[in-house]
Amino acid sequence: MDMNDNRTIRIMVFEPGRAPYTTMLEDSLEHRQELVGGDIECIPLPCETVLCCNASGKLTGLPENRQYGPDTLHGTFFLYGDTPEGRGVSLTDEQIAMYQEYFPQPVxxxxxxxxxxxxxxxxxxxxxxxxxxxxxxxxxxxxxxxx
Known part of the structure; x- marks a missing residue:
């Protein structure tokens, strides 16, 4: 297997009721789905960052996690860096610092x-x-x- 199939990237994980933390993720669809507990939905954010969450978190009754605009995200989600080619890359320290305060707790x-x-x-x-x-x-x- 060549190395490109199994890249590990630095991501930022947001779990309900916990402070965000960074960790390494093997960047594959399986690992992404495992982390959010189901089918993934990806939302582009500012600063070349992508939010990856459970596509049906609200419907399946996952716990409320963070506010995103008018919406409440349910279940665990994570952020990763994006490239023009659309490949997931590690978050930079700047991105991590920026998103530390970006998602308020649900109102x-x-x-x-x-x-x-x-x-x-x-x-x-x-x-x-x-x-x-x-x-x-x-x-x-x-x-x-x-x-």
């Missing part, structure tokens, strides 16, 4: 509301679905008007 859901009574429940439903939400029929005022 908790915007509405946190403690429900203690039926009145609270009604207020919560109003917050979530707008005024006039009918808990018994599960319909809002607007839908009623259409009858």
């Amino acid at each position: 908790p859901a915007a509405v946190s509301f403690e429900v203690r009574s039926a009145a609270d429940m009604k207020e919560f439903m109003n917050l979530m679905f707008g005024k006039g939400w009918d808990m018994d029929t599960g319909a809002g005022e607007d839908m009623e008007a259409g009858r």
Whole structure:
């Protein structure tokens, strides 16, 4: 087997609830899939970096990991360097330093509301679905008007 089939590259791994760390990865599809626990999806990032994550992490219920723009990444993902030819290469120290702070922890859901009574429940439903939400029929005022 020639050496090009089994290149080892320096990557940065992000696991749910853990600080990112760097490690060496044998750059093959099998090893990438093993690391993210399933089919991979690759997202190009700034500075010649690629993010590799589990393509169906959200659907399969993997734990929330990091925020990426408006999206939450689920399950383990990793970053590696990219070349114009599209081959994975080791991350540089600069890339690693840059991405150390790039992905914030997931933001908790915007509405946190403690429900203690039926009145609270009604207020919560109003917050979530707008005024006039009918808990018994599960319909809002607007839908009623259409009858």
